[in-house]
Amino acid sequence: MVKIDHLVKRYGDFTLDVSMEIPRGNMTGLVGRNGAGKTTTIKALLGLIRADGGSVTVMGKDVALLTPEDRKKIGAALSESGFSGMLRVRDVADILAAMYDDADREGFLGLCRRFGLPEDKPVREFSTGMKAKLRVLTALSHSADLLIMDEPTAGLDIEARNEILDMIRDFLASNEDCSILISSHISSDLENLCDDIYLINNGRIILHEETDRLLDSYGVMRVDEDTYSGLDKQHILAVRKENFGYSCFADDRRYYEENCPGIVIQKGSIDDLILIMAGGELL
Amino acid sequence: MKGLMIKDLRLLFNQKKTWIMYVLLCVMMGFSTQGAFMVGYTVMLCGVLGISTISYDQAENGMPFLFTLPIDRQGYVREKYLLCLMMEAAGAVFGLTVCEIISLIKTGILVSMDDIHSALIVIPVMLCLISFMIPINLKYGAEKARLVMMISYGIVGAVVALVAVLVQDILPSAGHPFFVKLKVFFDETLGATYFWTIPAVLAVIALGIMYLSYRISRKVITEKEF
Numbered sequence: 001m002v003k004i005d006h007l008v009k010r011y012g013d014f015t016l017d018v019s020m021e022i023p024r025g026n027m028t029g030l031v032g033r034n035g036a037g038k039t040t041t042i043k044a045l046l047g048l049i050r051a052d053g054g055s056v057t058v059m060g061k062d063v064a065l066l067t068p069e070d071r072k073k074i075g076a077a078l079s080e081s082g083f084s085g086m087l088r089v090r091d092v093a094d095i096l097a098a099m100y101d102d103a104d105r106e107g108f109l110g111l112c113r114r115f116g117l118p119e120d121k122p123v124r125e126f127s128t129g130m131k132a133k134l135r136v137l138t139a140l141s142h143s144a145d146l147l148i149m150d151e152p153t154a155g156l157d158i159e160a161r162n163e164i165l166d167m168i169r170d171f172l173a174s175n176e177d178c179s180i181l182i183s184s185h186i187s188s189d190l191e192n193l194c195d196d197i198y199l200i201n202n203g204r205i206i207l208h209e210e211t212d213r214l215l216d217s218y219g220v221m222r223v224d225e226d227t228y229s230g231l232d233k234q235h236i237l238a239v240r241k242e243n244f245g246y247s248c249f250a251d252d253r254r255y256y257e258e259n260c261p262g263i264v265i266q267k268g269s270i271d272d273l274i275l276i277m278a279g280g281e282l283l
Numbered sequence: 284m285k286g287l288m289i290k291d292l293r294l295l296f297n298q299k300k301t302w303i304m305y306v307l308l309c310v311m312m313g314f315s316t317q318g319a320f321m322v323g324y325t326v327m328l329c330g331v332l333g334i335s336t337i338s339y340d341q342a343e344n345g346m347p348f349l350f351t352l353p354i355d356r357q358g359y360v361r362e363k364y365l366l367c368l369m370m371e372a373a374g375a376v377f378g379l380t381v382c383e384i385i386s387l388i389k390t391g392i393l394v395s396m397d398d399i400h401s402a403l404i405v406i407p408v409m410l411c412l413i414s415f416m417i418p419i420n421l422k423y424g425a426e427k428a429r430l431v432m433m434i435s436y437g438i439v440g441a442v443v444a445l446v447a448v449l450v451q452d453i454l455p456s457a458g459h460p461f462f463v464k465l466k467v468f469f470d471e472t473l474g475a476t477y478f479w480t481i482p483a484v485l486a487v488i489a490l491g492i493m494y495l496s497y498r499i500s501r502k503v504i505t506e507k508e509f
Contacts, residue, residue, distance in 0.1 A: 046351050048509040068353040076351035083348070084294060084339045091293040099286035099353050122297070124343075135348075148351075 001026075001059060001146055001179040007044055008053030016040050016203040017054075022146075022179050027172070029194035029211070030183040031270055033278050037203040038183040039079070042150045045181070046076055059146065072100055075144035077135040079151035085124025089117050092138060100142035108141045115163060129160035136164050140171045147171075147180040153189050165189060187270030191215065197270065201278040207237070218268030219253030220276065222246075227263065232256075233283060240280030249276040287354060287362040291336040309378070313385040319398040322378035323405035329374030330413040333367035337417070338425035347509040356504045360421070364497050367413050375406055403482035407489035412436075414489070414496035422503045 002022040009016040016037045022028045030038050043049045044056055047063045056063040059070060066074075083092050089112050097105040109119060115133045117126070123134065136152050149168075153161040172178065184190055190197060190211070197214060199207040209218070223231065224245035235252040249272060250256060256265045296302070305328060312321045340349055350356065379394075379402065386394045415435065420428040 043347065043509065046347075048347050048350055050508060068355050068358065071351070071353040074351065076348070078348050078351070081344045081346070081348035083290075084345055085343055086294050086297055086339055087290070088293075088297070091290070091297070094293070095286050095290045098289050 002045065002181065003057040004041070004045065004054070005057075006054035007041070007051050007056055009040055009044060009049060010052050011040075014203060016044075018200065018203070018205050019054075020198050020205060020208070022181055024179055025177045026196065027180040027182070027194045029190035029197040029270075030181060030200060031185065031187070031190060031197060031274055032183075032200035033185060033274060036200045036278065038185075038200055039150055040203075041200065042078075042148055042181070042183060045148060046074075072142070073145040075139035075142065075147045077139040077147075077149045077152050079154050082131060082135045082138070083123060085122060087123055088120055089123070089134065090119045092123075092134070093119075096138065096141045103142045108137065111137050111140075111167070115167070129156050132156055132160065133164060133167070136167055140167060143175060143178075145178055147178055147182075149180070149182045151183055151185070153184060153186055161186070161189065165193065168193065185274065187274065191270055197273070199273055199277055206277055206282065207273065214268060214270070214273065216267070217251065217253055218273075219250050219256065219265040220268055220272045221248045221250065221256060221263055221265045223248065223263060231263075232259065236283050238277040238280045238282045240276045247272075247276050247280070249273065249280070284354075284358055284362050284365075286352070287359065288366065291333075291362070291366050294336050294339050295332055309381055310385070313381050314389070317398075319379065319382045319394050319402035321382055322375060322402035323409060325378030325381070326371050326374040326406050326409045327412065329370040329377075330367050330409055331416075333363070333370035334413065334416050334420055335425075336366065337363060337420045341424055350509060356507075357501055360497065360500045360504050363417060363421075363500070364493065367417065368493075371406070371410060371413065375402075378402070400478065400482065404485060407482070407485035410486075410489035411492050414493040418496055418500040418503050421500050421507070 001024045002020075004018055004020045007016065007018050014035075014037075018037065018041055020028070020030075020041075030041065032038050040049070044051055045058065045063065047056075047066060050064075058066060059073065061070060083095070087095075090109070093105045093108050093112075096103045096108060112119065112134070115137065117130055117134055117137075123131065126134065132152060132155075136149070139147055139149065147168075152168075153164050156164070168180070168182075172180070182190065182194065194211050196208065196210045198205050221231075222242070222244065228239070228246045228248070231248070233248075235250045235255050236248045237251055238249045240247045240249075249268065250265070253265050253267065256263060309321060309325055309328075312324060340346055349359070379399070382394050382398075382402075386392065416428065416432055419431050422428075423431060
């Protein structure tokens, strides 16, 4: 569905150089710290910026050649960009109905009511959470084959975040073939949703793994300096210096459970992945 | 195109208080000015309102999202020019209608042909100004565009005034026969012989300038990154 092959984009000192693939029906997470290159990747994927090198193919076509008809099959929610605040929800419903052949105007308005978005109030008077919900509902308003969501839950409280994740789950339940790329720096958003995870840091993809394998097989060890110096490092991907010694992120938890009985090794999480791999030193 | 047009019309007509204020202002201006002077104002006002939809699109970083919708960049530009043309036509019809009604109330007769002729000359001029404003708004955004336009209008206004004074007064007064003939040509021959041709030619020129502006806007939006 999506293939990014050595996409290069330069902004001053920052250079993005990423390759990734999203198969049909797959939900892919893109994680990384702020400024790692998530939004730039998504903008290139949507044709909002021009690449300095490499290629971006969406639904079999170079992204620069996508027609409005092709774009009808894409739904997008960007973190800080949406319809003008002067519009109201019912205006948005009419605009979407005019733009997408399969837009369900009444269904959209029904969902807006369900999630507490008033029809007649200008969007500029909405809270941050309400605006985020509207952006996601807008992306889900038609039967998209590809959903691209950049930080859809950024800046929201836990309740609003859960509501947005529920919207996405509901959509997935009725659109199983839809491919989704969702970027976030909030791990819990992605752990229960995504099939696979890409970790981006300083403009490079430094890890790609299936979420199940990441959570089941990867592990984190927190060890003092003496233990670290004698540790077998063949399965350690990255280490991060801490006050107590080192946090080590390993790709085979069981290996250390079996061979280093004195060391406590916990299951890996996406938070650990970001903290140690993006904030530490890769081995 | 249809979705974009709905968006822009909603953006414009959701501001009911602004519209009421503008209509009242036009009516007041109609009573306080002579002939069809007000038509130029309503045409310009409606054109500027059409352009203001670009500012609404750009506000709160709205452009990136807009171009994720099923539209292409050329389609966006086409819609803006169509909207501005529609707004200017609506402004002309509204202005002329209000002028005629006010003239009937004030004098009991309709506005004269000379006044309508003046209004028809003003409309292409306003089209040219709008043609100038759209690409600047697209390239620099509303804030910078306002500054660029104020400076440009100042320069254009000063040049036009200077040329008019030179051709009409200073050079003929100097007594050179060519300038005296030129003044007669402007004052009598051109006005009398080509009374209706002048606004028609101006309209064609304005549409030509608008097409050139459209091509520039297409280039601006194609090269832009969001």
